[in-house]
Amino acid sequence: MSFRxxxxxxxxxxxxxxxxxxxxxxxxxxxxxQSRTEFADIYAxxxxxxTSNAIGSGVKIASxxxxxxxxxxxxTNNNLDLAISGGGFFRLNDNGVNVYTxxxxxGVDRNxxxxxxxxxxxxxxxxxxxxNITGAIGDLQLSTADLPPQVTGQVKAQxxxxxxxxxxxxxAFNPNNPATYTNSTTFTAYDSLGNPRLTTQYFVHxxxxxxxxxxxxxxxxxxAATGADLGPNGExxxxxxxxGALSSTSQVTTGSVPASNGANAFSMTMDYxxxxxxxxDFSVNSLTQDxxxxxxxxxxxxxxxxxxxxxxxNGQSKTLAQLALANFGNPQGLRQLGDTTWAETYDSGAxxxxxxGSGSLGLVQSGALEDxxxxxxxxxxxxxxxxxxxxxxxxxxxxxxTITQTIINMR
Numbered sequence: 001m002s003f004r005x006x007x008x009x010x011x012x013x014x015x016x017x018x019x020x021x022x023x024x025x026x027x028x029x030x031x032x033x034q035s036r037t038e039f040a041d042i043y044a045x046x047x048x049x050x051t052s053n054a055i056g057s058g059v060k061i062a063s064x065x066x067x068x069x070x071x072x073x074x075x076t077n078n079n080l081d082l083a084i085s086g087g088g089f090f091r092l093n094d095n096g097v098n099v100y101t102x103x104x105x106x107g108v109d110r111n112x113x114x115x116x117x118x119x120x121x122x123x124x125x126x127x128x129x130x131x132n133i134t135g136a137i138g139d140l141q142l143s144t145a146d147l148p149p150q151v152t153g154q155v156k157a158q159x160x161x162x163x164x165x166x167x168x169x170x171x172a173f174n175p176n177n178p179a180t181y182t183n184s185t186t187f188t189a190y191d192s193l194g195n196p197r198l199t200t201q202y203f204v205h206x207x208x209x210x211x212x213x214x215x216x217x218x219x220x221x222x223x224a225a226t227g228a229d230l231g232p233n234g235e236x237x238x239x240x241x242x243x244g245a246l247s248s249t250s251q252v253t254t255g256s257v258p259a260s261n262g263a264n265a266f267s268m269t270m271d272y273x274x275x276x277x278x279x280x281d282f283s284v285n286s287l288t289q290d291x292x293x294x295x296x297x298x299x300x301x302x303x304x305x306x307x308x309x310x311x312x313x314n315g316q317s318k319t320l321a322q323l324a325l326a327n328f329g330n331p332q333g334l335r336q337l338g339d340t341t342w343a344e345t346y347d348s349g350a351x352x353x354x355x356x357g358s359g360s361l362g363l364v365q366s367g368a369l370e371d372x373x374x375x376x377x378x379x380x381x382x383x384x385x386x387x388x389x390x391x392x393x394x395x396x397x398x399x400x401x402t403i404t405q406t407i408i409n410m411r
Contacts (some may be wrong), residue, residue: 008058009393031103105326131319149194153290160275190291191263
């Protein structure tokens with residue numbers, strides 16, 4: 001029996017060394033989780049149970065349990081490198097089967113899908129055409145199509161007109177003669193094809209608290225639309241109170257801007273809510289418009305909540321999707337598949353899928369990878385201990401062999 005007891009100890013120590021060796025070998029494997037060998041003693045039992053003075057029958061491997069504590073996060077220069085800070089796993093589609101990983105080294109395949117080195121696709125919640133996240137989960141795909149242009153529809157201007165400037169006649173306005181207007185400011189509008197249209201606003205001081213505003217697009221005058229506060233020369237009439245605030249209508253729609261290069265004609269709503277007339281120099285504090293030209297994909301940003309945003313060459317951005325993470329009631333029950341991936345089992349429980357930062361799920365760090373959680377120093381110490389255990393059990397076998405040989409040699 002001593003031989004068998006010692007042999008079980010040798011097998012247990014050998015198994016522990018294998019586990020330690022696997023941990024050490026994967027000390028630099030991204031997203032790897034170390035394992036721990038757990039032992040249990042063996043006692044021979046009868047129908048009456050085990051007596052209090054029974055001698056054990058050795059040792060066995062009770063479990064090789066994975067340790068899912070957080071690994072260090074190392075930063076990289078790739079926005080598609082992802083690390084999870086906290087609980088959860090990336091959810092991957094492996095040819096129709098869901099698998100899970102903590103290794104976030106991702107790239108893009110030729111079809112625009114975000115994949116790892118095994119070509120498993122990262123999954124997430126899709127976004128609608130307006131960038132709103134929906135509840136539909138699918139493979140995360142980055143579209144390389146151009147972002148369609150948007151025609152300018154709304155213009156907001158915050159301008160101060162100097163009340164101290166001399167008055168002029170609006171009837172004499174000529175955009176080619178600076179002597180016929182007081183001030184001007186320029187911005188770029190965009191038509192339905194994304195063509196830039198150079199737009200200039202001219203302001204003419206016509207009297208105390210009274211101004212006229214003219215507009216040209218690509219050098220052609222565009223009159224204000226019919227309605228209140230319109231002058232006889234196609235201008236917009238602006239009036240200010242003694243406090244310098246605009247007292248006339250703050251919004252006006254322009255007439256039709258002529259079509260150009262095959263684009264549709266369009267009109268713009270001018271919002272002058274922030275227009276003032278103070279006794280200070282002319283200044284343009286803000287001048288914005290909501291149109292833009294077409295744009296090509298220039299980069300992708302991923303927020304800590306998993307929101308995937310595409311950046312385009314025209315300065316615009318668009319929400320594409322949100323990463324989906326999964327967690328389990330018992331992560332140690334997951335089945336290891338290799339390649340730093342796990343599969344759901346009965347023991348792990350069903351995957352609880354959600355957005356990063358919700359529930360027990362951690363946040364996502366873009367441009368970073370989670371290192372292996374192997375502590376090399378601790379593993380080397382455990383290796384020495386396992387070696388001593390192996391040697392000690394070998395000595396038990398050697399001693400038992402000596403005793404047995406002595407008995408055999410007795411006369």
